[in-house]
Amino acid sequence: MEAKSLGVIGGMGPKATSVFFDMIIEQTEADKDQDHIDMVILNHATLPDRTGVILGKNGELFLKAVAKDLKLLESSGVYNIAIPCNTSHYFYDDMQQMTSVNIINMVDETLKEIHNRFGEHCKVGILATNGTVSSGVYRQGCEQYNMQLHEPDAAVQEHVMDIIYNKVKRNLPVEPAEFEGIINHLLIHDECQCVIIACTELSCIPIQNEVAKNCVDAMSVLVQKSIELSGKRSISS
CATH class of the missing domain: 3.40.50.1860 (Rossmann fold)
Structure with missing residues (x-):
């Protein structure tokens, strides 16, 4: 199967993004560096708190901020995007409409x-x-x-x-x-x-x-x- 690069919108929170990256490395079957996945990781820690914008009905604040990340990952040529944050998936449909790249629905x-x-x-x-x-x-x-x-x-x-x-x-x-x-x-x-x-x-x-x-x-x-x-x-x- 063709190897495909992975984009990651992280920072929600930074520790979780670090654990996600470690898990990808540890669980990928690989004998050398070149067997691993090419990844572009954006640790966008200053994204608005997801719980806060949902409860405050200010989702546009989050979507405006994450739109730049989606465009950057799309321009980098990744084939799929992973977002290791459950709460952000409240905005899944809106985010998917912002990019032609498949966002994995966690x-x-x-x-x-x-x-x-x-x-x-x-x-x-x-x-x-x-x-x-x-x-x-x-x-x-x-x-x-x-x-x-x-x-x-x-x-x-x-x-x-x-x-x-x-x-x-x-x-x-x-x-x-x-x-x-x-x-x-x-x-x-x-x-x-x-x-x-x-x-x-x-x-x-x-x-x-x-x-x-x-x-x-x-x-x-x-x-x-x-x-x-x-x-x-x-x-x-």
């Missing part, structure tokens, strides 16, 4: 993976920013695949936002057990069959395999699809 690819693994009518918990949850992108997607989305109660959601904004984005350590406790609450107390890790900051937190087996990490899904569309093989495939 939300839809994640829901396809859940549907393939857990089937129709499964109850799916979501761990994400307030912006992603309130935007309804995962809720609408679950309905299309005949799956039931379960949103955390207010206390759990507040805890999730605290981890994202007051710890990971500030580059402060997070105890994996703290995050695993939230996941297990959704799996056991709320009786979800699967939990979507739908924030790339949360994807930066390592979790045990026993917990991870009932999770689908949207960033991991984006990594696998990015490798595939770039004409490379994944180590896990």
Whole structure:
């Protein structure tokens, strides 16, 4: 398969972009430098906060800022664009209309993976920013695949936002057990069959395999699809 370059709009946040890049490198089947994917990464950290513009109904601020990134990546000749930020996918249709380059739909690819693994009518918990949850992108997607989305109660959601904004984005350590406790609450107390890790900051937190087996990490899904569309093989495939 022909090798194709990948564009990345990052900076949402910078740590998550760094983890995404590392995962691409680690999971691409390669024996030498030349076997890896050519990538153009824009670490646009000053993009407006996605949750803020969604809740404040100021989406045009984000779209105006990201339009320059899309044009720059298109002019660089990339074949696909990955955006490792779940909340930004609220604007997916608007962004795709701004460029002729395919933008990988992380939300839809994640829901396809859940549907393939857990089937129709499964109850799916979501761990994400307030912006992603309130935007309804995962809720609408679950309905299309005949799956039931379960949103955390207010206390759990507040805890999730605290981890994202007051710890990971500030580059402060997070105890994996703290995050695993939230996941297990959704799996056991709320009786979800699967939990979507739908924030790339949360994807930066390592979790045990026993917990991870009932999770689908949207960033991991984006990594696998990015490798595939770039004409490379994944180590896990």
